[in-house]
Amino acid sequence: MLLIKAAWGGKSLNYDFRSPSAGPYPRTPSDIEKNRNTLENSGHYYRLMAAHVKQVLANPGRVCPAYDPKEGYEIAGFIWLQGFNDMVDGNFYPKQPKGAPGNRFAKYSELMAAFIRDVRREFGAPKMPFVIGVMGVGGKEPGDDNLAFREAMAAPADLPEFKGNVTAVRTAPFWDEQLGAIQAKKEKVRQMAYELRNKGKRSANADGKMTEEQQREFLKDYEAKLITPAEAAQLKRGSSNAGYHYLGCAKTFALMGEAFAEANLKMRSEAK
Template sequence: MIRITNLLVVVYVTLGCISPAIAEKPLKIYIMAGQSNMVGTGGISTFDHIGDDPATAPLLDKMLGPDGKPRICDRVWISSLNGKMNQYGGEGFGRLTAGYGVRREDPTKPDDFIGPEYLFGITMEESYDGPILIIKTAWGGQNLCVDYRPPGAGPYVLNDQQVEMYRERGKLDQIRTQRKEATGRNYRYMVEHVRKVLGDIKRVYPDYDPDAGYELSGFVWFQGWNDFVDTATYPDSRGEKQYNEYSELLAQFIRDVRKDLDAPELPFVVGVIGVYGDFTPGTFRVVNQSDRRMKLFRKAMAAPAAMEEFKGSVVAVPTAPFRENSLGFIEQKQQQVQAMGRQLAKKHPGSANADGSMTPEQRKAYLDDYRSKLLTPEEIALWARATSIGGFVHYYGSAKFHAQAGKAFAEAFLEMEGSVGDTETRSEE
């Protein structure tokens, strides 16, 4: 391992009398970035559901302290930049615990959700007896083709299909201006915040030892939905190559992050989108061959890990196995109930309220009866116990998903250790 250290450390090592402060291991720093599922909608209210499954119950044991409340890590700190769409936002920081997921009101104050960072940090703390810092930057609704577009990819250029479409709508100039202003905005926000934290680590992690230094140890990317649904940028007409451009952008993103953070061998983990899970029929709704497109998009997300230049330093981690089919089945039934509610709310041919004569009380009673015939009491109870906010795009707000994803991301780094080049340890002189 290559280490840039203070000369005083060398002298102390030679004399065999290292003081505890100087002998402390370097601070390992992991960067986590992406969109809403990196922000995290895993409701703390759904923690108990993790313990219902023998396969994940051990995770819950790690997440809870002796008092039954979410554990506060001893050696893991976090700085989380969390803002609303297209806004820089505010920073929350402190010892890692539950509450660093989505923050609905004040981004600087804890809320009732986790993202992948929680089990990621807990897993890393188990594997390393030194200090750890997570720097998380994530915003909902962001794409890679525009918002996170890496500088090396050049400007976003509308394709011929988009030019024709927006010209017909009389919005061509407006869209071009909007895209120009948005291009790379979140990439810049991300790099700016990482540099801010690295420039004054003690502000976030008060016990940081400059003599021991720090290591940029890894970067986790978990994003994808907004590129997946953008069939204007990635048109169906491209067939099997529909999302090849995403692969190219992600590869450039990795190169540019390494360059801008002066970390040429920074290990990367790409969390491959898991929406639709294993494609079990009845657990999701297909719209415009979305199942076919999702399979193509997953391949595109994973593609950079197979590139020769990234061999051994970039790993793609599937998250589909962590999406629960049981919740998908229930959601499809819930959608039927919602559709019936919309029909009853107004005159709808063929519905029980076709003539609009039903009172609100009658509509509610009808809908309750309809729901009871579709959903069993067990399904209703499971939905209440296992889900929070966000719907299927956000894995039903299940902390079980986010916990498993975070653990898998951490384990991917642990498996890479030893297979990548030396990590540079930096110290402040």
């Protein structure tokens, strides 16, 4: 078995991984004003991904010594885990008035469906099992936008054309709730540091008279009251990255990977 990984952080589906059948990227007035998201670079990472996979498959034996050219290979599935950069992109998915009908991220569903069709066409695998790893950052208590985005991300799996060959796997159950709660406290400490530096009106340094040393001492005491030594040790032991990367929690990624593999195997077995 050979796993081909193509992963660049901080990328969106609406622009960076935009696939051919999604059509040209519709630049917004803000894009034009700030001279960003040019048409020629739209889909750049889709093309890089496709080229990388094709390069590997042109000579699998280079990276997989057990490969037998006589037996050839089969593309057994595709796993997609992404989402955060689309969820926070208010430029492409503008905020809607409170109570407005529909999902502001509905376009993501269309782009995801186009992506699935395109990668199958790209690699000559029309029924290739496809697993959508539905973003689970934030775990059991997502904000409204987070929840709406999750629904938009999962939606393509319900399309008739994808019945039995596309599965949406919810990753929120694998988010480490304890680490998330401690990380939220760390964010409060960072916010307090920002308020002190910038003389926030509600901070202890509103009058700007605190020295840097006094600010450090204040923060040290603030953090000690907020986070216990046991919690600090747990966060250090269990996380290695920010929340948008699932806190870099190895346990979370292991559980997600297992769920993706099981979903892929289930689709393959049911297709036989």
